[in-house]
Amino acid sequence: GQQLNQSPQSMFIQEGEDVSMNCTSSSIFNTWLWYKQEPGEGPVLLIALYKAGELTSNGRLTAQFGITRKDSFLNISASIPSDVGIYFCAGRILTGGGNKLTFGTGTQLKVEL
């Protein structure tokens, strides 16, 4: 099935650094979502984007819906230890997506004190 290319696969950064990750697709999406998952828990929705070019912030997190509608990025500013986890992008394909989301493979973030 349709896959989202999410990169990087993992990141090991210093506390206080900014983080950037992105997702790209060959298909056009009408919705982009970003989730964070901590070990043993379900993914938690961080940011939802519904319009091309939309830039939305949630605290230290900022995400954008790419103009081409084929990509999205998530930035985390001034990372802290509790930012550790796996970040997933997800989206609904504009044509034929139905009621389903396509998920990226995740970016594992590790923060060094």
Place this chain on the structure above:
Amino acid sequence: SQTIHQWPATLVQPVGSPLSLECTVEGTSNPNLYWYRQAAGRGLQLLFYSVGIGQISSEVPQNLSASRPQDRQFILSSKKLLLSDSGFYLCACTRLAGQETQYFGPGTRLLVL
């Protein structure tokens, strides 16, 4: 806001035994419901989704089945578990039918021995 309950939280079952995982949702009306499986903390695989009572769409052929006996109840079952059924099972819902944004439950960790 919606709340998703999953039961049980953890389960250890022998190969060949039956399975029943339950997901119930509060705070929504007529949601879409989803079952995902996640292996090794990465990659969400959509197993089933439902847009209404008694309506089940299967995404991946396997020895699992799903049922939706009530609007806010979604059940994942198997008659005979395989070793490969081990994983982290996540239930998700939308707030309303037709919406894209999915919210996840806490998950059930299944270990088949």
